[in-house]
Amino acid sequence: MVDLFGNLSLGLGVALTAYNVLFCFLGVLLGTLIGVLPGVGPVATIAMLLPITISFPPATAMIMLAGIYYGAQYGGSTTAILMNMPGEPSSSVTAIDGYKMARKGRAGPALATAALGSFFAGSVATLVIALFAPPLARYALKFGPPEYFALMVLGLICAVALAHGSVIKALSMVVLGLLFGLVGSDLFSGMNRFTFGYRELSDGVNFAAVAVGIFGIAEILRNLESEKTRDVLIRKVTGLMPTREDLKRIIAPVIRGTAIGSLLGVLPGGGAILAAFAAYAIEKKISRHPEEFGEGAIEGVAAPESANNAGAQTSFIPLLTLGVPANPVMAVMMGAMILQGIIPGPAVITRNPELFWGVIASMWVGNVMLVILNLPLIGLWVRLLTIPYYVLFPAIIAFAAIGSYSISSNAFDLYALALFGGLGYLLVRLGCEPAPFLLGFVLGPQMEEHLRRALIISRGDLSVFLTRPLSATLLAAAAIVLLIVFVPQIARKRDTVFQDELT
Amino acid sequence: MRDGGNTVPLSHEASVSSSRSTLNNALHRHDLMAGLLFIAFAVFFVLQTFGLSGLGALFSEGFSGLIDEAELPIGTARRMGPGFFPLWLSGLLSVLGLVLVARGLRAAPETTIPQMPWRGAAFILGSTIFFGATVRGLGLVPATAIAVLIAAFASERMRPGLAVILAVVLTLFVLAVFHYGLGLPLRVYGPWFDFVLGEG
Numbered sequence: 001m002v003d004l005f006g007n008l009s010l011g012l013g014v015a016l017t018a019y020n021v022l023f024c025f026l027g028v029l030l031g032t033l034i035g036v037l038p039g040v041g042p043v044a045t046i047a048m049l050l051p052i053t054i055s056f057p058p059a060t061a062m063i064m065l066a067g068i069y070y071g072a073q074y075g076g077s078t079t080a081i082l083m084n085m086p087g088e089p090s091s092s093v094t095a096i097d098g099y100k101m102a103r104k105g106r107a108g109p110a111l112a113t114a115a116l117g118s119f120f121a122g123s124v125a126t127l128v129i130a131l132f133a134p135p136l137a138r139y140a141l142k143f144g145p146p147e148y149f150a151l152m153v154l155g156l157i158c159a160v161a162l163a164h165g166s167v168i169k170a171l172s173m174v175v176l177g178l179l180f181g182l183v184g185s186d187l188f189s190g191m192n193r194f195t196f197g198y199r200e201l202s203d204g205v206n207f208a209a210v211a212v213g214i215f216g217i218a219e220i221l222r223n224l225e226s227e228k229t230r231d232v233l234i235r236k237v238t239g240l241m242p243t244r245e246d247l248k249r250i251i252a253p254v255i256r257g258t259a260i261g262s263l264l265g266v267l268p269g270g271g272a273i274l275a276a277f278a279a280y281a282i283e284k285k286i287s288r289h290p291e292e293f294g295e296g297a298i299e300g301v302a303a304p305e306s307a308n309n310a311g312a313q314t315s316f317i318p319l320l321t322l323g324v325p326a327n328p329v330m331a332v333m334m335g336a337m338i339l340q341g342i343i344p345g346p347a348v349i350t351r352n353p354e355l356f357w358g359v360i361a362s363m364w365v366g367n368v369m370l371v372i373l374n375l376p377l378i379g380l381w382v383r384l385l386t387i388p389y390y391v392l393f394p395a396i397i398a399f400a401a402i403g404s405y406s407i408s409s410n411a412f413d414l415y416a417l418a419l420f421g422g423l424g425y426l427l428v429r430l431g432c433e434p435a436p437f438l439l440g441f442v443l444g445p446q447m448e449e450h451l452r453r454a455l456i457i458s459r460g461d462l463s464v465f466l467t468r469p470l471s472a473t474l475l476a477a478a479a480i481v482l483l484i485v486f487v488p489q490i491a492r493k494r495d496t497v498f499q500d501e502l503t
Numbered sequence: 504m505r506d507g508g509n510t511v512p513l514s515h516e517a518s519v520s521s522s523r524s525t526l527n528n529a530l531h532r533h534d535l536m537a538g539l540l541f542i543a544f545a546v547f548f549v550l551q552t553f554g555l556s557g558l559g560a561l562f563s564e565g566f567s568g569l570i571d572e573a574e575l576p577i578g579t580a581r582r583m584g585p586g587f588f589p590l591w592l593s594g595l596l597s598v599l600g601l602v603l604v605a606r607g608l609r610a611a612p613e614t615t616i617p618q619m620p621w622r623g624a625a626f627i628l629g630s631t632i633f634f635g636a637t638v639r640g641l642g643l644v645p646a647t648a649i650a651v652l653i654a655a656f657a658s659e660r661m662r663p664g665l666a667v668i669l670a671v672v673l674t675l676f677v678l679a680v681f682h683y684g685l686g687l688p689l690r691v692y693g694p695w696f697d698f699v700l701g702e703g
Contacts (some may be wrong), residue, residue, distance in 0.1 A: 021675065052685055055685070074597050106649075166534075168599055168602055168606075169534075169537055169603065171599055172537070172541045172596060172599040172600065172603070175592050175595050175596045175599065176541065176544055176596060178592055179544070179589060179592050179593065182588065182589055182592075186575075186585035188583075189576070189584065189585050191575060191576075191585045193551075193575055193585055193586075193589065194548065194551050194589075217627060217628070217631070220623075220627060220657075221620065221623050221624055221627060223624070224619050224620055224623035224657055224658060288509040296588050332673075336636065370580075388660075389658075390658035390660045390661055391665070391669065393627075393654070393657070393658070394651045394654045394655045394666075394669050394670075394673065395651075395669075395673055397627060397630055397631065397650065397651070397654040398647055398650060398651050398654070398673050398677060399677075400631070401630070401631050401634040401635070401647075401650060402634075402643075402647070402677060402681055402687075405634070405635070405638060406681070406687050406689075407688075409688065409689070411635040411636060411638065411639065412635075413635070414632065414634055414635025414636075414638075415632060415635055417631050417635075418631045418632045418635075419628070421628060421631070422624065424626055425624070426540070427537070428535055429533075429539075430533045430537040430540065431522065431533045431534075431537065432537055440537055448588040451583070452583045452588075455580050455581060455583065456581065456582070458578040459581050460579060460581025460582075462580065
């Protein structure tokens with residue numbers, strides 16, 4: 001316990017320097033902005049800003065990028081409540097009851113509930129990370145190459161299981177991502193692989209170009225298919241504060257949502273979204289007035305909003321302790337750490353304590369800022385909602401282009417951006433989700449390295465993965481997950497969950 | 504395969520298709536095309552792994568020659584070469600691709616070519632390629648302005664006046680943030696202008 005407070009105060013010391021507070025603020029501001037604006041998500045934004053953050057100290061870079069992520073969760077719920085258009089997928093549940101509340105003239109309390117719930121969840125999740133990450137990291141230090149390989153297999157399989165649509169396609173995307181991840185010089189032999197003699201490719205395909213292309217450019221192309229004007233229901237939000245009755249109703253859902261979110265956020269493959277759905281379903285089940293759900297129940301805003309914010313924050317745990325990203329945003333964060341020269345994994349906590357604890361403490365600082373940004377300034381965000389898309393996307397293109405270029409001042413990266421933008425769009429049109437691809441892409445080189453090392457140690461004997469208990473357990477878990485998604489009945493249930501999400 | 508057939512992976516597909524059966528057909532056609540695409544990638548990576556040396560040896564020495572003479576040495580499980588993991592991944596990818604193709608072929612062979620928004624793709628991708636090709640020569644300001652102008656016309660709703668305003672505003676913003684703010688090592692006006700502006 002003494003340790004915990006010592007560590008947290010070390011973190012606060014880092015997070016509360018004027019410089020870091022400024023960049024934390026910029027991060028959450030930008031996050032809220034992209035959460036509110038259509039057509040640009042946190043993955044593309046963080047990837048575009050990677051190059052800028054290279055010149056920052058590592059802790060500052062991570063603090064700002066993390067702020068963008070959880071800030072986007074806040075902004076996403078604003079559009080969900082006011083326009084029935086979730087800015088982020090994890091806010092789609094909030095739209096169900098939040099929008100109904102807004103139509104009944106209770107947009108203010110809905111927004112306040114979302115913000116207060118998120119703040120509570122964010123604060124608790126920060127403590128959860130501080131409590132559970134260090135022991136997990138200590139445990140992970142004992143992992144050998146077979147365990148890491150098995151862990152990555154499990155992570156990728158979970159990402160496949162939680163991707164939308166066809167499992168086979170998601171699997172194919174993982175494998176394709178792994179293959180593209182191998183482009184560049186081979187660590188063991190130094191040979192260039194799949195580079196066609198281009199020197200520019202010997203460090204691998206530029207990570208930012210791949211992420212921005214496949215998540216940013218492809219998304220713009222999709223949005224251009226059907227340009228819609230966005231209708232804002234409420235132009236002026238009045239009566240922000242929830243009533244005493246409201247507050248009484250949201251306390252328990254917020255606590256339950258936070259617990260569910262903190263737990264599910266750790267799972268690989270999009271914990272925040274899953275957590276929001278689970279929290280909503282549970283509230284509906286145990287509520288004394290289930291008929292109110294879907295008609296503007298305040299619990300239906302409080303629980304999923306707390307859950308997705310808690311989940312967004314605890315999804316940092318696997319990255320910071322195991323070096324395995326839980327979702328595409330974490331994959332980009334992993335890219336950011338690698339660019340900074342920090343290899344994500346259990347060693348981060350001991351080798352870079354100021355980075356680890358600084359980022360964690362900054363989450364709490366950022367959550368305080370978000371409440372201030374989102375409640376009194378809500379009118380400003382509402383005005384931004386009406387910006388038409390055709391004004392926005394040229395700006396996104398300009399930033400994407402300059403961002404990708406500035407990583408290594410290399411025109412080649414712009415061609416990669418166009419290529420992966422086009423490829424990403426084509427694949428999305430064919431029903432293939434980009435998230436598993438990106439996870440495969442970041443994990444490719446490490447997976448190969450661990451596989452090689454494991455087999456060198458075992459003298460080529462593949463059974464090493466099954467004779468070591470932990471690696472066997474992880475692989476068994478992966479097999480079970482894979483089995484579950486292929487079993488027809490459960491597969492059908494999974495379809496309905498995701499279909500609900502679409503409607 | 505149980506999955507995929509009755510899923511709706513993308514919202515726009517749901518809105519495009521009115522009846523259930525066309526939707527299913529559309530998805531199966533997507534399976535076929537996705538499968539072929541994955542197989543094409545797998546073949547590409549396999550060919551790159553073996554290289555000309557490996558493929559040449561395939562004809563003279565047979566299969567073992569292919570493995571021994573591969574451009575990226577395959578190695579053994581005990582001592583993996585740089586070609587080992589890519590080769591296995593490509594194999595896995597082609598199997599997955601074949602499954603998708605098989606699933607796509609089982610569906611009724613109704614062919615309507617899906618509408619591609621060529622206009623958007625051409626302007627957006629063209630804009631980034633233009634930026635890459637000219638940013639060094641033209642410099643930050645002209646390259647950004649022209650790239651924004653090109654990108655803007657990807658939308659059918661764009662009007663020329665608005666596009667010019669956007670280009671000016673964005674270029675100024677980019678100049679302020681990236682040049683003055685972050686000190687991006689890139690000339691504001693590139694060497695192609697030296698001839699106009701005089702050596703400087």
